Amino acid sequence: MPIQITKLDSSQADFQSALSALLAFEASADDAIETAVTAILADVKARGDAAVLEYTNRFDRIPYGGATSMAAFDVSQEELQAALAGLPDAQRQALQTAADRVRVFHQRQKQELNGFTYTEADGTVLGQKVTPLDSVGIYVPGGKAAYPSSVLMNAIPAHVAGVGEIIMVVPTPDGVKNQMVLAAAAIAGVTRVITIGGAQAVAALAYGTETITAVDKIVGPGNAYVAAAKRRVFGVVGIDMIAGPSEILVVCDGTTDPDWVAMDLFSQAEHDELAQAILLCPDAAYIARVEASLNKLLPAMPRAATIRTSLTDRGALVKVRDMDEACAIANSIAAEHLEISAENPQQWADKIRHAGAMFLGRFSSESLGDYCCGPNHVLPTSRTARFSSPLGVYDFQKRSSIIHVSEAGAQTLGKVAAELAYGEGLQAHARSAELRLKSAI
């Protein structure tokens, strides 16, 4: 049966509303999850390790009657190194290459943010100091969604930033450890690995327990319980964005092999039934060829069922007037992944203001970026690229302002501050400035 994918044309009268309906996604708030998470957070905050131990034994079905102490969940550096050494050569080398490339890109990010100071004529010094966070927690999902590439993408920017303590938590359902995930931790600069997960792991990282020191920020993807827990501890610690379903938008001028574009759409759709894959193209005949490729290639895909549902429910093939219009629509969609699969892609990239990552030219498949180009694969979803950025070194650094006013500076600035402070009715502010005047008022 052919894939029933939505087809739109930008010249149709109801195009804007049809596109909006396609893009609309509202994460459903699940009261049962919220209630469960609230209880787990409070319990871990109150009882510490004892609570984490109980929840982990129960939820992760730890075998042999469960662990008897938190020490059982610590993975030694030796075990991490052994996991790395134990991988097939090709896999180990691929992981190492990916890690090296991700590190190089993120070192460029770090170079960009150095802080600054400048000195004014009267000797007043102003500036901005950049410091790494002291400690972060990296959440890594366990079980079927255990992705070593996520370990690299979350931990390496923290390591490059200079974060001293990088604690990775990863649940091990039924006590089974994913060797590739442990190997990734070994090469990403993770300082401690603990095999716990769920809301209880988030609580342990945020509040600290007898055996786990509270961190300053928690990043990394997780299920609905983890997402709810991260939202709730935000403020106590920093968190990264709560990601929505993954998306790809392919803008194609009709010059790329349609099989390539079809497979790129599949690579997003295979993630999840809620994932979204959309093609914008000015060439109706080409769109028909991509659709033929989709139907031709689908049967060979191990995840065909997921791909079909994703493309049927949330995918679209969109005929646009021209590439300029495609770029304008791409800006309104502000996609997580934007492929500009075209001749001279830079001319179109220059018109793009909003996208998590731009993949330019027909050789830049999203999958290359997902694993090993170097830029991060943690990207803003659900149109949040309008106001947010890929995960980066900057997420593991923060700035402090530096203000060192000279005695001379206090004379001129003091009068300005006092004038404005009186205007706002804040007399102590005004007096505090005036006391520093030589002719103290």
Place this chain on the structure above:
Amino acid sequence: MPIQITKLDSSQADFQSALSALLAFEASADDAIETAVTAILADVKARGDAAVLEYTNRFDRIPYGGATSMAAFDVSQEELQAALAGLPDAQRQALQTAADRVRVFHQRQKQELNGFTYTEADGTVLGQKVTPLDSVGIYVPGGKAAYPSSVLMNAIPAHVAGVGEIIMVVPTPDGVKNQMVLAAAAIAGVTRVITIGGAQAVAALAYGTETITAVDKIVGPGNAYVAAAKRRVFGVVGIDMIAGPSEILVVCDGTTDPDWVAMDLFSQAEHDELAQAILLCPDAAYIARVEASLNKLLPAMPRAATIRTSLTDRGALVKVRDMDEACAIANSIAAEHLEISAENPQQWADKIRHAGAMFLGRFSSESLGDYCCGPNHVLPTSRTARFSSPLGVYDFQKRSSIIHVSEAGAQTLGKVAAELAYGEGLQAHARSAELRLKSAI
């Protein structure tokens, strides 16, 4: 009656727990506010201008029976310029000086973030593009807490970043406009001023209405309704941090005029009964002199009652062993405002990892920074300086990754990506990379 301020000594056995208790602050969640805000957001989303008009007329007690259309709430650029021209000369000049200095500092921030690209040996180009947000909303409180300095501090970084549309909303209870706030808008680069406020203004900015285009991010302080509304629209739009009570931590070596330090503590305490002012000093005799100054200076303060409550409930004078210990405690407090009022302050500043803003030397009173030094006065509160930064140009910019893989690059990267994708069970990812190989597999 002398101020009953808490006195602590770092050598006392229960110092850590006493300090933690002092710092503890949990914003109470108010169910009535949450319920009201949820209803207002939904109503504005559904009914647009009509709902905003009704809520504004009611909550802000707009006179003469209320406004009959949204147009009544728009403030023309002419009216903004007239407000600026109408200020007393000294006030107008002070505002202009402050704005100029804030702009200069934030232009330095902008220079720091330019994005980058680099080209690899095989022609693959990687990089990061920095773009301003398209549009932002600036929330400015009305009534007694109407601060023109906040207009400058929120709008100028957006303007420097290159944001095209800067919409300021400010409620005008009883229809009364604050001329200094309008004047600040005139010089800060605000493109539109609308005299609406509360959750209804946040909803209008986030969802858009017939007369207000939805923005990409909302920043600026507000009351509990505004904070609750911002939390709820987060994700639809970006928001800045939800600020807790303001704090000052003064680290003093005992060489500053105690009146100056006392007034600096007042300048924080006068904001709010929940504001927190703490002194750390190794010199017990000096601490006693500061306490004497507090009691001497309090009666002349117009906001004496607020100051007294703040210092009694949340303030502290803390005797420490030495300045090194003071710096260590300052790092654990991670204060919004940190004054290092000491000889050679830089030696201590070098030891500080966590603070919103550092004020170095005895002439750098916090009040100078609040108004006119140049750095932003919107700073992370409640220990969040461990992981977050002052409001800055970077809050109005975002990054997009650039990935332009050459044909040669696709050959090497494709094999790495495919290896890892198969390892993660994502076959379409692997195939998408492999299709680009010359010897297509």
